Amino acid sequence: MKYIKQVLGGDLRQYTMVVALAALIIIFNIISGGRMLTSSNFQNLISGNAYVLILALGMLMVIVIGQIDLSVGSVAGFAGMVMALVAKNYNVPWWCAVLIAIAIGLLAGAWHGFFLSQLGIPGFITTLGGMMIFRGGVIWISHSISVPAPEQLKWFGSGYLPEWGPAFTGMNNSTLLLGIIGIVAYVVAQIRKYKRSGDATGVKDPLWAVVVRIILMTVLIGYFTWLFGSGRVGTSFPVPGLILLLLTIIYHIITQRTKFGRHVYAVGGNKAAAALSGVNVKRTYFLTMMNMSFLAAVAGILFVGRSTAAGPADGTSWEMDAIASVFIGGAAVSGGVGTILATIVGGLVMAVLNNGLMLMGVGADKTQVIKGFVLLAAVAFDVYNKKSGKSSIIGRLFPSKEEKAAN
């Protein structure tokens, strides 16, 4: 047990959600007779859920500052619709339409952020208003009719990476390259971390634990590289998945390694103490809300690209899926607690549940019921853990320094 701890770095309870996710995948795979762990299924799973996971990234930060954003689905739908409309009616190039959609997201976020930070209206109310305004707006400007989207966007919404290079690898070489980059980056990061681990305390992490950690991660990345890369010719790790991956890395760094990220946690943990430590609370509120709607616009664009048309009902109840992902990932309703990586795991749990139940032939009605129970169970488990005075953050994928050192 002690050895497992040293490899994973700290509190095993954090891995509950990761273990649950792995168990879900394996169980569904067995029940569905191996249809879960196939290339095409996982490609679909990722490109079909990337937009919700992108929303969850922003939602995590909103929830950490102690607010909530109900408008994300409407904003996503609105941004996507405006993009489709300008492209169709004014004949602007597709990239220009995309920029307009992103600008709309930023403006919507500034609108919410203004009411929250300057007027002190709770985010729940502000964004409830935004939810109605933008939903109504979509239906209004589209006259309740679907609008076809520029062809080029399809690549972003459900496209695949190009095929190139030698065929003897037996898989899509772009995916292979991605996998190799992932492994190398992980190894380099681990080695750097190991080298510097003794700087402050003089006690280095055990080398064997680092090695085991690297081997485990290599096997994991390697397996998924093979899974995504070995599908039908012309398929690969999906493009929306790649966008999600990049955004996840960026937001992980923003929340864990930047001043702004620290301010987000500080404001959520204790607003008054943060203000007395020189944090500009209003600015933090504003930027977090603005960022959320920006990501909503990105999600809207991807979704429109995937479905090749913008519909008036696009984005309905996405906010609920995003919020559920964040809470399954162990964030606290009162703010201050939660991580990007745990949120992604939480979102993947939801996605795998959806996908697995569908493979089993369970209807959408029952799927909804089951998802509801899972959300309750996950949060109840978390609250129970907190009450017994244990670590509150569950489901961290990678060991962060603090837990590692705590043991």
Next chain:
Amino acid sequence: MDNNSYILQMQSITKEFPGVRALDDVNLSVRTGTIHSICGENGAGKSTLMKVLSGVYPYGTYDGKIIFMGKEMKFKNIKESESAGIAIIHQELTMIPELSITENIFMGNEILRNGLIDWAEEKRRTYDILKKVGLSINPDILIKHLGVGQQQLVEIAKALSKNVKLLILDEPTSALNEADSANLLELMKDLKSRGITCIMISHKLNEIAAISDAVTVIRDGHTVESYDVVAGEVDEDKIIKAMVGRSIENRYPEHKSCPGNVIFEVNNWCVEDPDVEGRMVCKHASFNVRAGEIVGFAGLMGAGRTELMRSIFGKNYGIYRGGTIKIKGKEVKLNSVESAIKHGVAYVPEDRKNLGLNLLDCIRTTVVAADLDKITKRGLLDLNEEKIAAEDYRNQLKIKTSHVDKGVTTLSGGNQQKVVLSKWMFTEPDILILDEPTRGIDVGAKYEIYKLIHQLADAGKAVILVSSELPELLGMADRIYTIFEGSITGEISAAEADQEILMKRMTITSKE
């Protein structure tokens, strides 16, 4: 003397909390139809005693006897003491702002007719009671629309509506302006003439002197003195002596300070209360601090010390109404906490748990929280630098923990305070404002904090030490300012000061 002339006798009251004996053999006898004042320093046990009396601490959790109107009382809760005729008006008002005066007065005591509230009757009675306290306003007005002074009167009216025999007022004037305070004292005299006994907890000696018939002084959980007086002829010096008569042991490390030039100057600083319009919490405060000097600020709770400091620290409190700050001779405008930090000012707040710390954080992230720029390299936080800084302060300040990644809640009060101090030392300030830095810390940890303050002063920093413990100020500071009701009432070098001089200036507006 005949026992019946006493409305209340509390005999040998002892109340213990885990690790602390808050009250130790306290006796209090209050005569019927008098105004009885209880005074003592912050934390002397006044409020605890009143909580025992009113049943907040139920019978059985304390030792001793309470005899009220000739009968021994065993209150289990506030409801029981209220029905016996004891009402307590707390420092923080306890009414519901969104409800009307009538609704608040009859809260929990509604007049019912056929199971429904009889509004007409309630309103009529409210109107009568309000007249008794000198308020002639519409009983339908919501509490939130009243000023603090009026709210307090309504609170008293509520007590009167319950047929109160003994009214306890806990620092009733601490939140009021002068006119309202005078009004309230008049009302107390009026109540007395109508046969209602009042106990007033206060540390404003001028008020005590003006209206009380008897005084009891409590110090460190003991009754120190208790005697009858003639209202208007109270010997203030005698009370002061009794309040502070504690000996200063060798609780402060030796230190020889060598002050340099004045590096921090505040002139005519004025701040208005953000909640009570027109009430000034700081009135033309002016002071200065030299490099390497420890300057004490003495004042009782509510005197405006914290408000003054937080206002100076980037206008974090109240509404700024004028005044200038000079740092190293140059006038600066500190309009946000961030700019205050940039200009080398640091403020350690008095309320560690609510203002000083993010309790979700660990030691490592707390230490660097006030100056993240210092560990930022190319836009990213250098977590290794952060860890090195945290380890550095952990060793330097001897923070007792198994690891800097432990949450701050795992630490004892003294160690938490060290973490807060680390956080501010990390910003490398020139001016360090410490607001009650040793509150809630045990004696050993206090000594370490004192040594640390000396080190900071020796390093050439200007240290401002706000404290309500006079021995601490006398033991630590080079120079002491006294503050009372928002005004600085005196400046005195620590060598010349003693507790009585300070207490006098902290409780009486200077008549110069």
